[in-house]
Amino acid sequence: AQTVTQSQPEMSVQEAETVTLSCTYDTSESNYYLFWYKQPPSRQMILVIRQEAYKQQNATENRFSVNFQKAAKSFSLKISDSQLGDTAMYFCAFMRLNSGYALNFGKGTSLLVTP
């Protein structure tokens, strides 16, 4: 089974600072996909970033970037220039290619951005 572990239940960062959220996963597959989703207080799940395992280059989306370490099975999310609107739960997810491309989620990290 592909498990996803987020070891930081809660984190806090000041506005304009940088924060890194950790995620590790376990799989025996060689090709797979990883995601970070954001869930603000509205509870709407919003895609932040996606990474294909066969791509060595780390994905970036504006202020969001990942550090993908395939050998270590690590997939951390870096948020630069944190904004108050970044306050949310962040979920790391692994795509199960053999189960209809469903997602396995970690338990999430609650991020609070303070003024």
Add this chain to the structure above:
Amino acid sequence: DGGITQSPKYLFRKEGQNVTLSCEQNLNHDAMYWYRQDPGQGLRLIYYSQIVNDFQKGDIAEGYSVSREKKESFPLTVTSAQKNPTAFYLCASSGQEKADTQYFGPGTRLTVL
């Protein structure tokens, strides 16, 4: 507007009753998914469907049922057999390409009284 809608936003159920949660998408997506979210937990897969008239059980399918009679619709029924149905339910869909990103609806909060 293209998107995924879920209704109702809040749903209350008495013990012993079946209830059906609606999920509709107008994105022309083939695949649809139901997840359950409990406090302090990530999302867990209930059922998924990759094509009309076909669906598969996920990790926690017991006490739930689904249908996929139309491409746009994937309703979830929470039956009286579900021991602890109070949770937040999220529907998602993804496109025709394999490993397409999943996009989520706004969710339904179900409370058993």
